[in-house]
Amino acid sequence: xxxxxxxxxxxxxxxIQAACDRGDDAGPRTGEFAAEPEAKxxxxxxxxxxxxxxxxxNAGACxxxxxxxxxxxxxxxxDMSRQLSGHPxxxxxxxxxxxxGPWIGAIGATNTAWAGPWGVxxxxxxTPDPTTGIGTWTEQNFIDTIRNARHMGAGRPxxxxxxxxxxxxxxxxxxxxxxxxxxxxxxxxxxxxAPRPPVxxxxxxxxxxxxxxx
Amino acid sequence: xxxxLSLLVAVIAVxxxxxxxxGHRRTPPREPIARTVAPASLRESGLYADWASKTVAAAxxxxxxxxxxxxxxxxxxxxxxxxxxxxxDATNADAWQFPVGTKLWKEFSFGRRTETRYMERAxxxxxxxxxxxxxxxxxxxxxxxxxxxxxxxxxAGVRHAIPSDADCRACHANSASPVLGFSALQLSADxxxxxxxxxxxxxxxxxxxxxxxxxxxxxxxxWAAAPRIGARTPEERAALGYLHGNCGGCHRADGPLASLGMxxxxxxxxxxxxxxxxxxxxxQFTTATxxxxxxxxAPAQSVLVARIGSxxxxxxxxxxxxxxxxxxAVELVTRWIAQLAxxxxxxxxx
Numbered sequence: 001x002x003x004x005x006x007x008x009x010x011x012x013x014x015x016i017q018a019a020c021d022r023g024d025d026a027g028p029r030t031g032e033f034a035a036e037p038e039a040k041x042x043x044x045x046x047x048x049x050x051x052x053x054x055x056x057x058n059a060g061a062c063x064x065x066x067x068x069x070x071x072x073x074x075x076x077x078x079d080m081s082r083q084l085s086g087h088p089x090x091x092x093x094x095x096x097x098x099x100x101g102p103w104i105g106a107i108g109a110t111n112t113a114w115a116g117p118w119g120v121x122x123x124x125x126x127t128p129d130p131t132t133g134i135g136t137w138t139e140q141n142f143i144d145t146i147r148n149a150r151h152m153g154a155g156r157p158x159x160x161x162x163x164x165x166x167x168x169x170x171x172x173x174x175x176x177x178x179x180x181x182x183x184x185x186x187x188x189x190x191x192x193x194a195p196r197p198p199v200x201x202x203x204x205x206x207x208x209x210x211x212x213x214x
Numbered sequence: 215x216x217x218x219l220s221l222l223v224a225v226i227a228v229x230x231x232x233x234x235x236x237g238h239r240r241t242p243p244r245e246p247i248a249r250t251v252a253p254a255s256l257r258e259s260g261l262y263a264d265w266a267s268k269t270v271a272a273a274x275x276x277x278x279x280x281x282x283x284x285x286x287x288x289x290x291x292x293x294x295x296x297x298x299x300x301x302x303d304a305t306n307a308d309a310w311q312f313p314v315g316t317k318l319w320k321e322f323s324f325g326r327r328t329e330t331r332y333m334e335r336a337x338x339x340x341x342x343x344x345x346x347x348x349x350x351x352x353x354x355x356x357x358x359x360x361x362x363x364x365x366x367x368x369x370a371g372v373r374h375a376i377p378s379d380a381d382c383r384a385c386h387a388n389s390a391s392p393v394l395g396f397s398a399l400q401l402s403a404d405x406x407x408x409x410x411x412x413x414x415x416x417x418x419x420x421x422x423x424x425x426x427x428x429x430x431x432x433x434x435x436x437w438a439a440a441p442r443i444g445a446r447t448p449e450e451r452a453a454l455g456y457l458h459g460n461c462g463g464c465h466r467a468d469g470p471l472a473s474l475g476m477x478x479x480x481x482x483x484x485x486x487x488x489x490x491x492x493x494x495x496x497x498q499f500t501t502a503t504x505x506x507x508x509x510x511x512a513p514a515q516s517v518l519v520a521r522i523g524s525x526x527x528x529x530x531x532x533x534x535x536x537x538x539x540x541x542x543a544v545e546l547v548t549r550w551i552a553q554l555a556x557x558x559x560x561x562x563x564x
Contacts, residue, residue, distance in 0.1 A: 118527075118528075119526075119528065121528075136473045137473070138470070138473070140470055141470060141471075141473075144384075144470060147380065148380040148381070148383065148384045149380065150380075150381075150384055150533065150534075151533075152470070152471055152474075153384060153388070153470060154384040154385065154388050154464045154470070154471065154533070155464075155533050156527065156528045156529070156530075156533050157527050157528065157533070157534075159528060168380075194499060194500060194501075194528070194529075195528040197526040197528065197529065198526075
């Protein structure tokens with residue numbers, strides 16, 4: 001069942017990313033910052049901004065990967081008591097099963113650990129915890145992270161299955177709203193492990209950089 | 215907000231141009247003509263006076279930063295164009311302000327020309343572009359927005375990666391000045407003889423003394439006229455310089471990553487903040503054997519060494535721009551950390 005879930009999620013991710021890629025590659029780079037459409041309304045602020053962020057987080061599937069899943073009365077579901085706190089530190093993952101034939105990856109039972117040609121990625125803690133979450137981030141850090149598909153906008157690449165190329169299509173205002181909402185959810189102390197490099201080191205640089213390039 | 219302002223400036227520029235064409239303004243257009251997008255090919259950028267012979271236009275002056283960025287051992291050449299009479303405001307010695315019309319080129323060669331990066335200071339802000347050379351070097355055209363792998367190999371089976379638009383911004387837009395290699399420290403006449411991979415400035419290269427004497431650079435404080443990194447040994451100077459040139463664009467006291475509290479940039483005239491912000495400081499990123507940014511005397515336990523010594527994408531530092539470890543720099547930084555006294559607060563080298 002997990003593999004079915006994984007394949008569905010991976011296919012969806014690849015499809016979405018491919019759609020975004022087609023848009024990106026439609027022409028040569030313009031080499032400048034694109035101008036935003038002229039604003040038609042005052043920027044959102046306060047409760048309205050948070051509410052917009054809540055809507056986008058819930059519609060944008062953030063809980064699917066950043067909230068650990070549990071088996072509830074109706075089957076697997078996000079454990080909202082650990083909302084958006086990323087891969088649980090206590091849930092230590094053994095090495096993933098070896099890839100076989102056309103099967104290139106695996107997924108942990110919590111939906112928060114993903115293995116593939118890029119290595120093993122663990123979903124991030126998005127709560128406002130200052131030490132293990134994004135409590136010290138600025139709104140600009142968050143926008144830059146999504147926009148550039150890099151940690152804090154300039155660090156390591158975001159890894160699959162994070163569909164950053166899709167979310168990068170959002171406006172700064174929408175991303176700012178998501179960040180505003182994330183500031184309001186409970187802070188959870190959960191130190192997500194660092195990503196693990198691919199087992200086949202020889203494949204690491206090329207496959208990972210291609211997989212994560214935005 | 216900045217983009218809206220840019221849009222407004224662009225609209226005003228277009229309106230002014232239209233007005234001028236219709237004859238309401240008799241004054242000739244100011245050079246350079248305001249551009250909003252990068253030229254479609256390098257040929258149109260004005261680098262060469264003669265394309266066939268690749269003769270660089272005389273107005274484009276070469277320069278050579280003393281602490282260059284590592285790019286897998288590429289041979290690099292850099293040029294800058296400054297509009298006649300324009301000045302660089304160097305009041306902030308660490309963040310020069312360049313006049314509209316400034317252009318910079320950096321050419322990367324791996325046995326042949328592979329890539330030429332381009333920056334232009336337009337009225338609305340900086341324009342970034344990367345041009346990819348074809349195999350016979352007869353043409354260089356814009357790279358795709360997501361970057362690409364070049365045809366040239368930097369090692370067996372490893373091809374040079376041309377950065378994406380987002381990666382351009384990740385480095386240049388985060389820095390004190392978007393121009394990373396043309397600064398007081400980088401162009402100081404007091405050059406570091408041990409700086410890794412520094413190219414010897416070619417004849418006619420611009421350096422700080424000429425820039426000040428000619429009046430191109432104005433407002434620079436007298437104490438910043440020949441900057442030099444304060445260090446206790448030549449080796450420390452070179453190591454700090456390497457970190458400044460390769461890491462200091464992002465890791466600085468202000469800017470988007472200030473909350474990390476990790477300063478690898480040098481500020482002209484100020485004591486280095488590198489050890490104060492790394493020595494015995496816990497790292498957010500950890501490995502099996504390293505949990506602290508720099509452990510004085512113990513490079514193997516220092517995350518900084520682990521990260522500059524890796525090219526696994528999720529681990530490597532800098533996080534983009536190279537596919538191979540800079541062995542010379544890793545050895546230099548390793549040696550420097552090994553010589554640091556285990557009690558960094560005393561500020562002495564064993």
